[in-house]
Amino acid sequence: MTSLLAQPITAASSGATTYTAPGVFPTSLYESYYNDATATSVEPQPVISDPVTNDTWEAHPLPSPAAPDQLIDIAYNQILSIANNSVFGNDTCSRCLAALEIVKFVALTAPEQGSNLVVRVCEYFNFSNTGDCGGYYGQYSLGPDIMQALALADVGGYDGLAACAYLIGACPYPAASPLNLTNWFAKPKPNPLPPPKQPTGERLKVLHLSDLHIDPRYMIGAEANCTDSPYPLITATFQAIPVLAGTENSSFNFSIYTGDLVSHDLLNELSREYTVYTETVLYDLMKRMINTGPVYAVPGNHDTYQSGQNSPYNIGNGHEDQFDWDYEHLADLWELEEWISPEAAQQARKNYAAYSVQRQDGLRIVTLNTDFWFQPNVFNYFNLSSSDNSGMLRWLTDELQDAEDAEERVWILGHVPSGWDDTDPIANPTNLFYQIVDRYSPHVIAGKSKKRIHEESKADSVLGIFFGHTHMDMLTVYYTNNATVLSADTAQTVAWIGPSVVPVTNYNVGFRVYEVDSGTFEVLDSYTYYADVNTFPDLDGQTEFGPTFELEYSAREAYGATIQWGANDPLNATWWHLVTEAMETNSTLVQVNRIHVPLLNF
Numbered sequence: 001m002t003s004l005l006a007q008p009i010t011a012a013s014s015g016a017t018t019y020t021a022p023g024v025f026p027t028s029l030y031e032s033y034y035n036d037a038t039a040t041s042v043e044p045q046p047v048i049s050d051p052v053t054n055d056t057w058e059a060h061p062l063p064s065p066a067a068p069d070q071l072i073d074i075a076y077n078q079i080l081s082i083a084n085n086s087v088f089g090n091d092t093c094s095r096c097l098a099a100l101e102i103v104k105f106v107a108l109t110a111p112e113q114g115s116n117l118v119v120r121v122c123e124y125f126n127f128s129n130t131g132d133c134g135g136y137y138g139q140y141s142l143g144p145d146i147m148q149a150l151a152l153a154d155v156g157g158y159d160g161l162a163a164c165a166y167l168i169g170a171c172p173y174p175a176a177s178p179l180n181l182t183n184w185f186a187k188p189k190p191n192p193l194p195p196p197k198q199p200t201g202e203r204l205k206v207l208h209l210s211d212l213h214i215d216p217r218y219m220i221g222a223e224a225n226c227t228d229s230p231y232p233l234i235t236a237t238f239q240a241i242p243v244l245a246g247t248e249n250s251s252f253n254f255s256i257y258t259g260d261l262v263s264h265d266l267l268n269e270l271s272r273e274y275t276v277y278t279e280t281v282l283y284d285l286m287k288r289m290i291n292t293g294p295v296y297a298v299p300g301n302h303d304t305y306q307s308g309q310n311s312p313y314n315i316g317n318g319h320e321d322q323f324d325w326d327y328e329h330l331a332d333l334w335e336l337e338e339w340i341s342p343e344a345a346q347q348a349r350k351n352y353a354a355y356s357v358q359r360q361d362g363l364r365i366v367t368l369n370t371d372f373w374f375q376p377n378v379f380n381y382f383n384l385s386s387s388d389n390s391g392m393l394r395w396l397t398d399e400l401q402d403a404e405d406a407e408e409r410v411w412i413l414g415h416v417p418s419g420w421d422d423t424d425p426i427a428n429p430t431n432l433f434y435q436i437v438d439r440y441s442p443h444v445i446a447g448k449s450k451k452r453i454h455e456e457s458k459a460d461s462v463l464g465i466f467f468g469h470t471h472m473d474m475l476t477v478y479y480t481n482n483a484t485v486l487s488a489d490t491a492q493t494v495a496w497i498g499p500s501v502v503p504v505t506n507y508n509v510g511f512r513v514y515e516v517d518s519g520t521f522e523v524l525d526s527y528t529y530y531a532d533v534n535t536f537p538d539l540d541g542q543t544e545f546g547p548t549f550e551l552e553y554s555a556r557e558a559y560g561a562t563i564q565w566g567a568n569d570p571l572n573a574t575w576w577h578l579v580t581e582a583m584e585t586n587s588t589l590v591q592v593n594r595i596h597v598p599l600l601n602f
Contacts, residue, residue: 068110072117075102079121093161096170100155100163107151114150115143127168132266141267145309145378148319152382159381166375166426176427177385185439186401194407197362199568200519205245207255207292208512210468211500212282213302215263221540228263229502232546234282237501237509237531238289240549244529245513251291253516254359258468258498259300259370259415267306275305276329287337294339298367299330299353300415300468301374310352310371311379312390327353352392356399363521364408366399368392370416370467373429380426387428393436400440409463409521410440417467417497419476424469437465437478441493463521465493471500471507473528477573477580488581491573496526503533509547522570526555558592 027037030046037044066074079099082088088095099121106114115138122133137143153159164171215228242248262270262278286292301308304326313320330353335345340357348355352369359365371377372390383389396412403410418430465478474497480490499510509531515524531547539546555571559579569575583589 068113071106071110072113072120075106075117076120078102080124083125093164093171096164096168097156097160100150100153100160103146104150104153104155107147111144111147111151114147115139115141118143118146135266135268138268142306142309142378145306145311148311148315148317149378149381151317152315154382158385159383162384162426162428163378163381167378167381173427176431177387179387179432179435181435184397184435186398187404189439190404197409197520199517199522201568202518203524204253204516204518204521205247206514206516207241207245207252207290208258208466208496208498208514209255209286209501210258210498210511211260211300211471211502213260213263213500213502213504214278214282216277216281217263217265228504233503233509234285234501235289236546237511237549238285240529240531241290241511244549244551245527247291252293255286255290255292255295256365256411256413256466257286257295257297258413258466259298260302260468260500260502261300262302262307264302264504270305270307272305272325275303275326279303279330279333283333283337294357295334295337296339296357296365296367296413297330297334298413298415299326299369299371301371301376303330304371308371308374308376309379310369310377310390312372314383314389314391315379323352324349327351331355351395352390354392354395358408361518362408364399364403364410366396366403366410366412368396368412368414370414370418370469373418373425373433374416375424375426380429384426384428387432393429393432396433397436400436404440411464411466411521413466415467416469417476417495419495434478434482437493438480438482441478463493464523465495467495467497468500470497471502471504472497473499473510473512475576477576479573486577488574488577491577494523494571494573494576496523499528499530503536506533508533509549510552517568517570520570522572524556524568524570526571528552528555553592559589562586562589 032047034045118137161174213228218230331345331348344355357365476495478493513527
């Protein structure tokens with residue numbers, strides 16, 4: 001038998017001894033590919049269809065997207081879950097921050113529904129003092145503004161902490177962010193200070209009006225001490241001013257108006273048209289009835305729409321100019337009345353209605369829009385750690401440096417005071433403002449006699465700061481080094497806070513007149529006038545007489561009797577500090593202050 005293993009292989013039973021495959025992938029194997037199967041740099045990715053399941057990929061299912069109205073329900077329920085979750089314990093701050101994260105995502109994904117969410121949350125937690133959450137946070141009120149701000153805010157960081165503290169009260173007030181002033185000021189403070197300006201002995205007469213709050217929809221017979229100003233009260237006040245100030249046949253050298261023209265109505269009862277109407281009416285009456293001289297005015301927190309809201313120019317998203325309609329209208333009115341130059345008006349149009357005026361007598365007036373440190377302005381709650389997100393304080397610093405270089409003296413006008421208490425100003429921007437005031441204000445040298453202190457204070461760049469807003473006759477003293485030491489040596493600048501014409505709430509009607517030296521531009525005396533609101537019910541139903549206005553007090557006469565101070569020496573920060581020292585030993589002076597400062601009717 002022949003062995004099969006020994007049989008030779010014939011050509012007919014064997015294939016080729018070698019084979020070289022084509023370089024191109026055989027793309028005809030599959031109908032389609034996820035990529036270019038002919039490429040040499042990638043692996044071919046054919047689309048495979050399973051003949052059993054007909055699936056061409058592994059399933060990783062996602063939930064269906066929620067409709068916008070469903071999203072609001074989900075967000076609302078999540079906020080309630082956070083509010084009622086015991087894991088937070090008594091930590092209201094953490095609850096608030098967690099809830100803000102949810103509202104922020106609504107602002108980014110369904111902003112048109114955000115107002116509805118805020119209203120529902122307001123109603124659940126009873127955030128509105130008036131009980132009208134829709135009127136305050138609805139689509140035609142603050143709701144859209146809140147969505148704009150939250151879309152940009154770092155709600156898990158400083159912005160969120162500040163919003164939960166200032167707007168909701170759920171967090172403690174955050175400490176002011178550290179300031180790096182290394183490159184903020186172009187030059188160091190002069191040392192020694194330049195020679196002081198010399199008084200001329202000529203006294204300028206300056207009117208300070210604030211907080212008119214006219215109510216064109218006033219109802220006759222309404223409670224006088226808790227309503228805004230009806231037309232007759234405005235005109236009666238304007239009629240009284242020239243008579244009491246002795247300017248019937250002359251005029252004031254100039255006047256200042258520290259804001260708030262518009263009434264205290266619910267936000268959904270206000271409008272752009274109403275704001276423009278109010279501005280037009282009051283500035284026209286002021287010009288025609290008072291002989292004001294040039295009026296240097298600032299917008300108050302009520303002098304915009306929505307009330308209290310102003311957004312910085314860096315907000316983006318096409319909203320940079322959303323409040324320009326108001327700035328432009330105010331600037332046009334001030335220019336039309338010939339109170340400011342076309343150049344200053346143009347500056348106001350592009351600078352939040354703030355402007356700088358260099359008067360021919362050597363005084364520079366610098367005005368501010370203080371809504372950028374006003375707590376209820378929701379646009380302040382993004383990039384808040386910068387302390388000057390709007391650029392307003394950068395501009396102020398540059399103006400003050402220009403004034404120092406030109407050896408000019410400056411008055412700063414605003415509406416919301418930078419201090420007094422913590423219910424209105426935000427810490428970060430007002431802290432920066434305080435440092436700016438410190439840089440450009442009196443450098444009172446410790447150890448000098450009070451007379452020498454007074455002489456050196458005449459070399460200040462910033463001679464006066466003027467505010468309104470509180471509706472009370474008040475003032476604030478700024479001290480050096482963040483007021484770490486309060487003394488006559490460290491007192492440097494005074495902020496005069498004017499009384500209001502409006503009697504809201506439970507205040508008498510008031511205005512103030514200053515006597516100012518024409519060479520130093522320091523206040524030599526202030527005279528406060530008032531009308532007793534308790535007499536107003538007697539005015540109803542008759543036309544024989546209107547309200548009676550009278551001088552309430554002269555600051556120098558009321559507080560200066562025990563202070564050794566020259567008759568023509570200014571009522572500067574040193575003088576006012578000495579007044580506080582006198583109050584510590586003279587209880588009668590304290591009682592005088594309690595009567596005069598609030599201008600309350602008891």
